Amino acid sequence: MGESPNISLSELQIALMRVLWARGETSTAEVASIMAQDRGLAHTTVATLLTRLEKRGVVAQRRDGRQLLYRALVEESAVRRSMVADLIGSLFSGDANALVAHLVEESEIAPDDLARIRHRLAQGDGDER
Amino acid sequence: MGESPNISLSELQIALMRVLWARGETSTAEVASIMAQDRGLAHTTVATLLTRLEKRGVVAQRRDGRQLLYRALVEESAVRRSMVADLIGSLFSGDANALVAHLVEESEIAPDDLARIRHRLAQGDGDER
DNA sequence: AGCGATCTACTACAGTCGTAGTACGACAGC
DNA sequence: GCTGTCGTACTACGACTGTAGTAGATCGCT
Structure with a gap:
């Protein structure tokens, strides 16, 4: 399907x-x-x-x-998934962690945010809105 | 220039x-x-x-x-910077954190990796500004 | 010197993208 | 009922991409 x-x-x-x-x-x-x-x-x-x-x-x-x-007909999340995957595949040799590292290195996100994000996801887990 | x-x-x-x-x-x-x-x-x-x-x-x-x-003539990091920024701009409303959240949600990276990445960057620190 | 192997330059062509004009049908107001 | 307006359908067109063939210059080898 x-x-x-x-x-x-x-x-x-x-x-x-x-x-x-x-x-x-x-x-x-x-x-x-x-x-x-x-x-x-x-x-x-x-x-x-x-x-x-x-x-x-x-x-x-x-x-x-x-x-x-x-x-x-396609959800935003599907597009995100697909496009992010493409980007990681072509520019980061398939390594998602490298993308995150890049984001921090380029100061696009602060290191603290990683912790924050992690917490948010850890607890709020059953997302869906 | x-x-x-x-x-x-x-x-x-x-x-x-x-x-x-x-x-x-x-x-x-x-x-x-x-x-x-x-x-x-x-x-x-x-x-x-x-x-x-x-x-x-x-x-x-x-x-x-x-x-x-x-x-x-362009460095890989410059291309990464530019393309990642474009992606964040068009698909994540300019919010880099949302991209990281997406990565975790889509299990492209494990939450633990965030901590790992953070540590790696914290100590190896090459932060520039 | 001639021949084949290399290599670049030019041309091609279909598909997508960004951008929009024109043509034509339908509806609303006078 | 006629006319302007609105909305869609079709056409256009230049740029960029992916893909490659052909023509022409060259170089090395026999």
């Missing part, structure tokens, strides 16, 4: 998805107005992007009157 | 770079034979890839007789 071995999206595509992830089923117009606001994209551009994502199977499209409503 | 705000490379390009990073100045033939071995690429393909990287300014080319020798 299973889909989604390799869901890699561009920055822009992720921005689109982010809207769908946040609002669930969303009309082209709505997505377009957000993207227009955020980065001045023409709404035909957004429509094009969305149909492409649909053709790719990462979103589903449903018609409502003459509008199209889009809904994400 | 300054170069390198955004050095984003594809998986394949990284594979090429990896060779250059590992061996320093390397002839097309050498890179090509490695890539042929690793993923069956024709060596004209590799040559094309290398010239493209050169045009992009990420590697430098030097002629030795009729051969071309290539050398990386």
Whole structure:
């Protein structure tokens, strides 16, 4: 079964998805107005992007009157999983720890945060929100 | 001055770079034979890839007789920095800690590793600022 | 000197991406 | 009912990628 071995999206595509992830089923117009606001994209551009994502199977499209409503078919976590794995595979020789080490070395996170994260995960464990 | 705000490379390009990073100045033939071995690429393909990287300014080319020798102009750490930052920016809303949390949640690293990494970095400390 | 092996340079081509215009159908207001 | 508006569908186009073939220069060997 299973889909989604390799869901890699561009920055822009992720921005689109982010809207769908946040609002669930969303009309082209709505997505377009957000993207227009955020980065001045023409709404035909957004429509094009969305149909492409649909053709790719990462979103589903449903018609409502003459509008199209889009809904994400992949979850954000799946995309994260896939893209992070790709990055680790290509840039860190598959070693996730090396990525964390890199983050600390580049001061993207403070060493203390590691402890904090660890605690948070250790106790709050049954996450799911 | 300054170069390198955004050095984003594809998986394949990284594979090429990896060779250059590992061996320093390397002839097309050498890179090509490695890539042929690793993923069956024709060596004209590799040559094309290398010239493209050169045009992009990420590697430098030097002629030795009729051969071309290539050398990386960007360091692996710079690419890591840039690509990891991009990923965090687009997929984790700029929150590096969220990336680490993701790694632990997806069991890409064990919680204990965080402590281990922290220790390693704490003592070997090369913190810069 | 000629021939084959090498190597680079140039060209090709399909696929994706970012970006958007144009064409056309439908709906709402006058 | 006609007209402007809104929305989708189709087309476009240049850049970049992955992939490689062909042409042409060269070098070494017999």
